[in-house]
Amino acid sequence: MxxxxxxxxxxxxxxxxxxxxxxxxxxxxxxxxxxxxxxxxxxxxxxxxxxxxxxxxxxxxxxxxxxxxxxxxxxxxxxxxxxxxxxxxxxxxxxxxxxxxxxxxxxxxxxxxxxxxxxxxxxxxxxxxxxxxxxxxxxxxxxxxxxxxxxxNMVVLYNKKMFAKAGVKEPTPDWTWEDFRTAAKKTTDVKKGAFGTTWPITGGEEAVWGLWPLVWQNGGDILSPDHKKAVFNSAAGQKALGLLRDMAVVDKSIYLDSTPAEKSQKLFESDRIGMFLSGPWVLPDLQAAKLDYGVVRLPGTAGNHETVSxxxxxxxxxxxxxxxxxxxxxxxxxxxxxxxxxxxxxxxxxxxxxxxxxxxxxxxxxxxxxxxxxxxxxxANAKRVRPPTTKYPRVSSFVAEAVAQALLGRSDVKTALDEAVRKSEAALAVPGS
Structure with missing residues (x-):
């Protein structure tokens, strides 16, 4: 990314x-x-x-x-x-x-x-x-x-060949996260090294920014309006990360990428990843790879398809x-x-x-x-940006750690997010840093 x-x-x-x-x-x-x-x-x-x-x-x-x-x-x-x-x-x-x-x-x-x-x-x-x-x-x-x-902004790119092979209908603009989860399960074949989607667990911002649309769509936010409190461990945040954890731990439909995002993109181009969350910068690469791909906006929650920009x-x-x-x-x-x-x-x-x-x-x-x-x-669905504060990079690193712990099955969602909030608020409380 x-x-x-x-x-x-x-x-x-x-x-x-x-x-x-x-x-x-x-x-x-x-x-x-x-x-x-x-x-x-x-x-x-x-x-x-x-x-x-x-x-x-x-x-x-x-x-x-x-x-x-x-x-x-x-x-x-x-x-x-x-x-x-x-x-x-x-x-x-x-x-x-x-x-x-x-x-x-x-x-x-x-x-x-x-x-x-x-x-x-x-x-x-x-x-x-x-x-x-x-x-x-x-x-x-x-x-x-x-x-x-x-x-x-972030969209979903999908591999038309993998969808057709799995008998999955191509996404429509009004699809939901349940549709996303179902499509990921059906396009996953772990024995053949094929997964429905992928998520970075690198500890960096690339592991985090795709989580925020899910939080926003569910009515949550990252920080309080005054940027003094971390609020991403709300019910909305737990639901957002909970969906990803269920897909990774229960469905096993997420390829957990501990390398730079380019590896996931190469797997997507080689018919081993069904859906890839990314943006416009990858289109020239997909064209060069002659991949038969489709593009659709992010799945929605109650009709809200908010994305991140x-x-x-x-x-x-x-x-x-x-x-x-x-x-x-x-x-x-x-x-x-x-x-x-x-x-x-x-x-x-x-x-x-x-x-x-x-x-x-x-x-x-x-x-x-x-x-x-x-x-x-x-x-038009990019309605918010990440918090404009000097502390955001540190907050992001703590959330990235929580994402990795949850998707690897090493922690439940609430515990992981609560710990990230504790660390974030300690950083937010430090004046001038």
Whole structure:
């Protein structure tokens, strides 16, 4: 999955960034006359980098009064936070950087992070056109720190060959978790090494984020509204993890993956996993593998098909007010529906604005990426994001441990979740960490 476990280097960067309190730096000197010059670190590889640089070149040819210099920053998106953390200790930081949404609470604490709250109220921005989960991910304690960059969500991909062989009807959009469990049982043949579905037990975020939709659908939540209490051991949380435990321990229909998620994906591609919970980033791989697959939204609870989303952000940093305004003006242009359709068609990313689906070229985009239409429409079911707090990585690690203990049959659900809550609340009680 794209949203993997938080690496040790990143955890160290989170701590360092939260402690950085240096004042705003002047950065590069700006010419007295001529366009305002700003720098963007994007961290994108391959096709994504080429597409972005093409769009930046188009912008620079226009009469915007702004000159954008796009650079990788010398890292991939995974390495951007440590890079930014180091840069913010001096004046050698960019005006804009691509950062995962889960890092926003830590970045927002730095005084060099810009506040765009008033700027995004402009009708030219079209703030309400962005999906709610994206707006939430880039807003920390009421402060908007940038613009949405990329959005995804979790769906179920299913192996049509395995479904047909087991005599299982393909999922319909209104299916339930009981339907999911039944399909998993029927497509499981342990002797042949085939399982109905898979779940990571790696101890990282990839083991956790698929649990949250089940919790939300059942009326539960992760933390209290003030982020001071862990509440995922509620009846909703126990029901959510209980379903997975029953599938793993009783039905034995879940392949428990203790390796990176890529192994499960390879098993899915080789007709040994019937259903794979993932997102749009795997579609090019499935096409390359020539797999006959289908895509359907997550099973629902009482008609609620809520999913989980992992938005990423273009975060703006302060040098001076002219450069902040220039960065915001550029991002307004870059995130417009027309420019985003170019980016999406080049890269297979999902629409970050609802209005993109109304553009003439949208049908060509859908045709290029089979299954992407279902995932795009599923953005409407991404109503919440994981808690925007610096403590979430630690909470996630405790929940991941609980998931592993329950699915391996080493603990009952209540005991596992209660222990995770105890550890989480100890972490939440530590000020400033």
């Amino acid at each position: 794209r949203r993997g476990a938080t690496r040790p280097a990143v955890l160290a960067a989170l701590t360092a960034l939260s402690l950085a309190v240096a004042g705003c730096g002047g950065g590069d000197e700006q010419p007295a006359n001529g366009p305002v010059e700003i720098t963007l670190w994007h961290g994108q590889p391959g096709v994504a980098a080429k597409s972005l640089e093409k769009l930046v070149a188009e912008y620079n040819k226009g009469n915007h009064g702004v000159k954008v210099r796009a650079e990788s920053g010398g890292v991939t998106p995974d390495g951007m936070l440590p890079k930014i953390t180091a840069a913010l200790t001096s004046d050698a930081y960019p005006d804009i950087a691509y950062l995962y949404g889960s890092w926003a609470p830590n970045v927002a604490r730095n005084p060099k992070t810009a506040d765009l709250t008033e700027f995004v109220k402009s009708p030219a921005v079209g703030w309400q056109d962005f999906w709610a989960s994206e707006r939430e991910a880039v807003t920390i304690d009421g402060k908007v720190i940038g613009f949405p960059a990329v959005v995804d 992992g938005p990423d952000n273009w975060v703006v940093f302060k040098h001076d007010e002219r450069r902040v305004k220039a960065a915001a003006d550029f991002l307004t242009w870059l995130t417009s529906a027309e420019r985003q359709l170019v980016w999406m068609t080049d890269t297979g990313s999902l629409p970050i604005r609802e209005s993109i689906g109304k553009l003439p070229g949208y049908k060509d985009y859908l045709a290029k990426y089979p299954g992407i239409e279902v995932i795009s429409e599923n953005l």
